[in-house]
Amino acid sequence: MNILVCVKQVPDTTDVKINPETNTLVREGVVSIINPFDMYAIEEAVRLKERFGGESTVITMGPPQADSALREALSLGIDKAIHLCDRAFAGSDTWATSVVLAKAIENIGKFDLIICGIQASDGDTAQVGPGIAAHLDVPQATYVRRIDSVHMDTEPKIMVVERLLEDGYEILELQLPALITVVKEINEPRMPSLRGKMSSKKAQIPIWGNKELKIEPTQLGLDGSPTRVSKIYTPPQKEGGKVFEGEPQDVVKALFEEIKDIL
Amino acid sequence: MSGIKVILDKCVGCTVCVKVCPVEAISMQEKKAVIDLDLCTLCGACPSSCKFDAIVIERQKVVLKDDPSNYKGVWVLVEHRDGEIASVVYELLNKAKVLAKDLGTYVGAVFLGKEITDKANELIHRGADKVFLIDDPNLKYYISENHTKAITGLVGKYKPEIILAGATTTGRSLVSRIAVGVYAGLTADCTGLDIDPKDKMFIQTRPAFGGNIMAEIVCPDFRPQMATVRHKVMPEAEADSSRTGEIIKETIDEACIDKRIKFLDFIKEAISTVNLSEADIIVSGGRGLGEAKNFKLIEDLAEVFGAAVGSSRACVDAGWIPYSHQVGQTGRTVCPKIYIACGISGQIQHLVGMQSSKLIIAINKDPDAPIFKVANYGIIGDVLKVVPLLTKSLKEIHSNAPAK
Numbered sequence: 001m002n003i004l005v006c007v008k009q010v011p012d013t014t015d016v017k018i019n020p021e022t023n024t025l026v027r028e029g030v031v032s033i034i035n036p037f038d039m040y041a042i043e044e045a046v047r048l049k050e051r052f053g054g055e056s057t058v059i060t061m062g063p064p065q066a067d068s069a070l071r072e073a074l075s076l077g078i079d080k081a082i083h084l085c086d087r088a089f090a091g092s093d094t095w096a097t098s099v100v101l102a103k104a105i106e107n108i109g110k111f112d113l114i115i116c117g118i119q120a121s122d123g124d125t126a127q128v129g130p131g132i133a134a135h136l137d138v139p140q141a142t143y144v145r146r147i148d149s150v151h152m153d154t155e156p157k158i159m160v161v162e163r164l165l166e167d168g169y170e171i172l173e174l175q176l177p178a179l180i181t182v183v184k185e186i187n188e189p190r191m192p193s194l195r196g197k198m199s200s201k202k203a204q205i206p207i208w209g210n211k212e213l214k215i216e217p218t219q220l221g222l223d224g225s226p227t228r229v230s231k232i233y234t235p236p237q238k239e240g241g242k243v244f245e246g247e248p249q250d251v252v253k254a255l256f257e258e259i260k261d262i263l
Numbered sequence: 264m265s266g267i268k269v270i271l272d273k274c275v276g277c278t279v280c281v282k283v284c285p286v287e288a289i290s291m292q293e294k295k296a297v298i299d300l301d302l303c304t305l306c307g308a309c310p311s312s313c314k315f316d317a318i319v320i321e322r323q324k325v326v327l328k329d330d331p332s333n334y335k336g337v338w339v340l341v342e343h344r345d346g347e348i349a350s351v352v353y354e355l356l357n358k359a360k361v362l363a364k365d366l367g368t369y370v371g372a373v374f375l376g377k378e379i380t381d382k383a384n385e386l387i388h389r390g391a392d393k394v395f396l397i398d399d400p401n402l403k404y405y406i407s408e409n410h411t412k413a414i415t416g417l418v419g420k421y422k423p424e425i426i427l428a429g430a431t432t433t434g435r436s437l438v439s440r441i442a443v444g445v446y447a448g449l450t451a452d453c454t455g456l457d458i459d460p461k462d463k464m465f466i467q468t469r470p471a472f473g474g475n476i477m478a479e480i481v482c483p484d485f486r487p488q489m490a491t492v493r494h495k496v497m498p499e500a501e502a503d504s505s506r507t508g509e510i511i512k513e514t515i516d517e518a519c520i521d522k523r524i525k526f527l528d529f530i531k532e533a534i535s536t537v538n539l540s541e542a543d544i545i546v547s548g549g550r551g552l553g554e555a556k557n558f559k560l561i562e563d564l565a566e567v568f569g570a571a572v573g574s575s576r577a578c579v580d581a582g583w584i585p586y587s588h589q590v591g592q593t594g595r596t597v598c599p600k601i602y603i604a605c606g607i608s609g610q611i612q613h614l615v616g617m618q619s620s621k622l623i624i625a626i627n628k629d630p631d632a633p634i635f636k637v638a639n640y641g642i643i644g645d646v647l648k649v650v651p652l653l654t655k656s657l658k659e660i661h662s663n664a665p666a667k
Contacts, residue, residue, distance in 0.1 A: 011285070011472075036592065036593050037593065063286070063301065063302060063304070064301065087300060087301075090303060090304050090305045091304065091305025091306070091307075091320075093448070094439070094449065094451075095442060095443065095446070095448070095449065098443065121592055122285075122471065122472055123451075123471055124451065124452060124470075124471070124596070125435075125451035125452070126435045126436075126439070126451065127435065127438075127439040127442075127449060127451055128439075129439075130407065130435075130436050130439035130440045130443075131439050131440075131442070131443050133440065134411070134439070134440040134443035134444060135443055138523075139408055139521065139523045139524040140407055140408070140436070140440070140524075141524075142407075142432065142435070142436040143432050143436075145586070156523075160527065163432070164432070164586075164587060165432050165433070165529075166431060166432060166538045166539065166540045166541065167344075167531060167532060167538045167541075168529060168530050168531040168532040169529075169530055169532075170404075170526065170527075170528065170529045170530070171526075171527040171528040171529075171530070172524060172525065172526060172527060173524070173525040173527055174523065174524050175522075175523040175524070178523075178524075183586070183593075184586060184589070184593045184594070185585075185586035185587075218323075221305070222305050222320065222322055223322060223323050225448075226442075226446065226447060226448030226449070226482050226484070226485035227448040227449065227450055227480050227481070227482050228307065228480065228481055228482070228483065229306060229307030229308070229311065229478050229479070229480060230307070230311060230466070230479045230480065230481045231311040231478070231479040232283065232306075232307065232308045232311050232312065232471075232476055232477070232478050232479075233476065233477055234475070234476055234477070235470075235474065235476075235477050240635070240636065241623075241635070241638045241639040241640050241641055242639070242640050242641070243630075243635060243640075243641040243642075243643060244640070244641065244642050244643070245630070245642075245643040245644070246644075248644055248645070248648045248649050248652050249652065251642045251643075251644060251649065252642075252649060252652045252653055252656055253656070255624070255640055255642060255653075256656055256657075256660070258640060259601075259622075259624075259640070260660075262600075262601070262622070263657075263660070
């Protein structure tokens with residue numbers, strides 16, 4: 001089974017703080033991590049590869065420093081990495097991002113499955129996964145919490161998955177090649193092995209720009225992105241609320257006094 | 264190719280841009296801003312924050328594929344299960360009415376399914392002027408691929424200006440696919456939608472970085488403009504059975520049905536009767552509960568409130584409650600009227616999933632817990648004592664209330 005995993009490098013939210021005086025993001029010492037949901041995508045790819053053989057490849061679109069995210073994926077058991085890095089990709093919204101990733105996947109060639117995390121923690125859009133599926137015209141299943149079965153010996157190959165919904169879950173059957181986006185429930189990611197860490201440091205990671213991908217310039221980066229950011233601001237900070245302290249009986253009574261009108 | 268530049272004559276060296284840049288691409292050299300183009304992602308944060316208009320993003324002129332003025336109407340994609348319309352649809356219709364009025368156009372509802380024709384009037388009562396209806400056995404279950412084909416066909420034929428959908432698992436997966444095919448701008452999980460009175464631009468406001476910053480998004484050159492909208496942020500449209508409208512019946516070609524994907528089954532969650540995203544009130548439990556069996560206290564309080572049960576990541580990882588209840592960065596983002604956090608310390612990963620709730624009540628024994636910074640009301644005390652008392656008091660209030 002040939003699997004592609006798409007990941008994004010994001011700032012670790014634990015470290016992102018707001019300076020209340022200037023209302024700006026404080027970034028000193030903020031480390032970059034692999035988007036938390038993508039860790040589950042990586043783990044699932046490694047598990048499927050262990051079961052069915054084949055090759056797993058991780059790709060990311062991002063600036064030069066995203067190299068470390070790819071190496072981390074390699075240390076976790078992914079076989080190959082490709083870095084999509086070009087000034088021309090800057091300013092991409094989800095439409096333009098999904099074009100680049102889809103085009104790279106086409107370039108890589110034959111695949112059975114694409115796995116993405118459901119969404120990235122910096123943008124929270126959940127739009128890029130289905131966007132890639134649409135560009136490649138492959139079936140998709142989003143919010144996958146479990147792969148029930150995989151049939152690699154049928155023609156076409158088939159996979160049965162469970163999608164987590166608001167009020168339960170649904171079971172879908174997909175023909176491969178397909179794209180799934182995964183939630184946390186699907187697995188428990190492993191720690192990198194020492195050997196994985198060592199070999200990932202030495203791995204050769206090809207860098208592809210638009211010279212390799214040959215996307216129409218009108219579909220690329222800022223020019224190819226329908227949406228634009230017109231303004232960014234920090235929301236007003238919440239003022240500290242009312243705090244009750246004392247005997248449980250008294251504080252519960254005091255709270256109900258305050259909220260009785262809205263109940 | 265487009266790019267970004269600093270107009271040196273206008274730059275006064277105030278360093279605001281240096282602070283807002285999320286990727287640390289700007290530095291000051293000889294009291295002027297210098298942008299490192301290898302780091303810059305053209306995200307738009309600095310031009311919008313510069314009070315002196317000293318940073319500009321230059322774009323190539325977009326060659327329009329179609330004149331935006333050919334596009335009319337504010338559409339709402341109707342999410343439902345077997346004709347049972349989701350409440351987020353009524354929230355969207357309420358907003359669509361305001362947007363359509365500002366733009367001088369109509370409200371459309373796109374309603375796809377099997378044996379749903381008799382429910383179409385409900386959409387008109389809630390504010391739709393036109394219902395685009397496809398009643399077809401092939402559309403009984405929501406399948407992104409089939410719904411995308413059907414809606415893309417309608418978009419090509421009727422050319423709507425704006426399309427809104429709920430930011431639900433279904434809505435987000437569907438619109439992402441539609442937007443690619445029609446080359447439309449799409450903004451996720453909006454909490455505000457407005458029409459600029461000056462230039463009639465559609466302004467979509469959304470949180471980013473888990474609500475730590477807010478972004479306003481526009482889509483000047485592409486149509487339609489699409490957005491998913493967060494649940495429970497906007498009020499529902501009231502039903503008015505005297506409203507009239509037009510039902511436009513359309514069909515889907517059998518050839519458009521995707522054979523590569525099949526719906527097999529839907530299994531309803533057994534644990535709770537109220538689901539997190541629909542709930543007006545959520546009672547959430549955290550590590551402060553101490554052990555799995557104490558989660559019963561949370562469920563009891565939720566029951567008397569008619570609330571949904573939420574959880575911090577710690578309890579899910581400990582196996583006290585299924586993942587579908589997890590609120591926060593790697594769980595769900597919720598926005599209820601009242602959020603009651605019991606024994607949750609309030610790590611940033613939890614806060615980003617619930618801090619936009621309208622009223623937050625926190626119970627925790629640690630007075631320095633970060634949850635109190637976002638709470639409207641805080642109780643410093645032992646959850647194991649306070650929560651049962653809350654349940655008991657609320658029961659008493661209910662039993663003393665005059666029967667309805």
